[in-house]
Every structure is written in structure tokens, then in C-alpha cells.
Amino acid sequence: MPKALAGLITFFLFTSYFSVFSQSERVKEFTKTLCSPEFHGRGYVSSGDSIAAEYIARTFNDIGLQPYNESFFQSFSFSVNSFPGRMALSLDSKILKPGIHFWADPSSGSGLFEGQLMNLSFEEVYHFKLDRVKLKQGTVLVWRNVGYKGDTLKRLNENLLRLTSTAPVIEVIDSKYSWSVAQESTEYPFLILQDSVFNNSMSRVKIEIDSRLKTHKARNVIGFLPAKRKTLKTILLSAHYDHLGRMGSDTYYPGGNDNASGNAMLISLAEKLKKNPLKKYNVLFVAFAGEEAGLLGSKYMVEHPLSPLNEIRFMLNLDIMGSGEEGITVVNSTLFPKEFKWLQKLNKKLKALPLIKPRGPAANSDHYFFTEAGVPAFFIYTMGPNKHYHDVFDTYDELSFQAFDDLSKLLEVFLRKF
Ligand SMILES: [Zn+2]
Known part of the structure; x- marks a missing residue:
């Protein structure tokens, strides 16, 4: 590791998440950091995804989430083609x-x-x-x-x-x-x-x-928040933190909407739930790795669960949380009509989002392998004019955060219904 990089990691590790004053500023600062060139597009060049994993784990710790089985990480590896140079x-x-x-x-x-x-x-x-x-x-x-x-x-x-x-x-x-x-x-x-x-x-x-096919070590990042009452029953909140990384040494994919924004929502819910934990459910916060390479982090966790999968009452997977001018889509809503009704009713009551659009099952994010394994799950994404997707323009500056606070509130209230 070059000395400059070591210094950088130390800087991120020792800057507390709470050094910024209001919650919405903290969340934006966190998102901006994930999108910065120092994180190399959170992929497979210059340890981008590893730097992001350390930063997210540190933030979980700052918020007061606990490690699970004494660790904030679940490690696994896979092969990947990367573009580190010319x-x-x-x-x-x-x-x-x-x-x-x-x-x-x-x-x-x-x-x-x-x-x-x-x-x-x-x-x-x-x-x-x-x-x-x-x-x-x-x-x-x-x-x-x-x-x-x-x-x-x-x-x-x-x-x-x-x-x-x-x-x-x-x-x-x-x-x-x-x-x-x-x-x-x-x-x-x-x-x-x-x-x-x-x-x-x-x-x-x-x-x-210059391309390099290599075996890559990656880590899911895990933070645990126990329920008020002691229980094994858990709600899983997830968002993948990896993105596409660098395409050559001078070009990187910041992945603002996909999915720095989802991690921001994870963090915002972690803060709210830490202040007032759920009564009957532990919450497991998971930032998945390897999503862009084929949902590999979530697949690994389904195959190597931290605790029995049937203890998970519900999973809420968050990807593309940066807009919301046109509302949200809920994948799997047709499979879980009761929970979908809760969400719609609460939205009406809170007047939070202009539209909650139902959608059937789809293999388009980290809920997929959990759904296949029988874990009830929703995958939620925001809709709006920001159409940057898997391109170099999916930057922090393009995020409107239009529905962010309302959606965060809605999801908090939704989780308290369980
Ligand atoms: Zn993606």
C-alpha cells in the first residue's frame, strides 16, 4: 500500500460521522465521500471497494451499531476483470x-x-x-x-x-x-x-x-441493532455499496444514485432506529459487496447466513435512493400484499411520496437470492428525472435527494409496524 493511501484511510477512519451537525448534512457528506475519487468508484482498482467497506463500518460504529459475531465484516472472494492502467x-x-x-x-x-x-x-x-x-x-x-x-x-x-x-x-x-x-x-x-x-x-x-483478470477479496459490511426486548427475530435492511470502479487509471464511475444513495438511506435509518430501537425486532444493517458483478455478496450471505434465514421476518433492500420526484417502485409487492398495503396506507397518512408503484418479483438487486430462499423481502428504488445509470455521469452532484427525508420517515414508520 502506498504511503499516501495509508494516510487517506487513516483520515477517513478517524473523521467521525458526527463531525457534521444536522442529519441531512451528515447523510449528504457521507454520500459525497462514497462518490469521491479517493474511493475509486468502489470497485476493483486501487482497493476502491475495500476503502468503502472500512468507511461504512466506521460509520456504523460511530452511529452505535454493534458488530455481529465480533466483526463488522463477512469476507468472500470471486474472480473479476479489472482495468487498473492504460x-x-x-x-x-x-x-x-x-x-x-x-x-x-x-x-x-x-x-x-x-x-x-x-x-x-x-x-x-x-x-x-x-x-x-x-x-x-x-x-x-x-x-x-x-x-x-x-x-x-x-x-x-x-x-x-x-x-x-x-x-x-x-x-x-x-x-x-x-x-x-x-x-x-x-x-x-x-x-x-x-x-x-x-x-x-x-x-x-x-x-x-491494461486489463487484469484476478481473484478479488470483498467484504459485506454488517451492523447490528438489538430490539428493546430480547429476541432472535430480525429485520434485514440492506443496500449494496460496491459500484463499477475504474475503467483505466483516469476514469472512474462514482455511482452516486447506484448506490451511494442507498447506503445514505441505510445510515439515515440506522441513526433513527438507534435513538429508538424497534420493540420486537433486531435490525441487521447490511451493506453488500459484489452486487454489480452479479449479486455476489447477497448470494454469499444467503449461502452462509449469519443466523438461520427463517429468523428474518422481513428484508428491505434499498438501491437508487437519490431522486423520487416520481415516487418509488416496490419490487415483490405482489408477493407480500399485506406489507404493501401498510406501506400505501402510511404513505397516504404521511403524504410522503407522489406514487408507490407495485412491481412483481425481479432479479435486479440483492433481495433476489433472499426471496428465492424464502425470506420475505421488498426491493425499493426511487423514480425521477435522473436517468444516469452505469455511466460516468452518475455523480453526487446529480442527486436531487428530492424524496429522501420523506422516504426515510416513511420507511421508519413502516418498520415500526412490524
Ligand atoms: Zn448497478
């Missing part, structure tokens, strides 16, 4: 910007390539009929993947991926690109390029990509 693409000597003009496919391999672009034909991609003899040293394949849909698009995408074992591939798209995390790596670099910066007369290309 991330450069130039076409006809035009230098393109990572995260704006181009992206490394999450599974992209490494390498330095300088040579000619070769535009692929539909035949070559769709029927996978590339004449390898045409490939010279430094050739980079390019395919304009625009105007296709359904099964045709599916087959084109599958074959593009197959071509990455032959030469570097650039896929040109004209839609928004949402970055993600992969657990495997292609042999050659695989880049995605925005159509607006491409034309098919371009010929010279230079690619420099």
Missing part, C-alpha cells in the same frame, strides 16, 4: 475519451495494438466467415452494430465475442452504453465505440488497454 483509443490520430466516446467491454482483454482498421461485413459477422488470411499484424476488426434487433442482434453479438479470440474488436453502437462488471476475460481487447465519433473511412488505429 485505457486509450485513437482513430486516424484522433484521441478518444474513455467513458464518453468509447468503453472497454467489461470482459475486454489487454494489449497494445497499432495498425489498420478492417471493417467487417454482415456475412463475416453473422455467418462467422472471416478469412483469417486477410488479417495482418496490427489489424483491428470493426463492426458497426447499428440497425439490428432481436435474434439477429443476439447472433451478431455472440459472434463478435467469438471474434475477440482472433484479433482486437471494436463494436460501434448508436445507443446509450451502460458499463458493467465481468468475471471472465477475452483474449484480445474488445472495445465499444460511439457512432457519433466514427466513420467507416477511418483507417489508422491505436489501442492501449
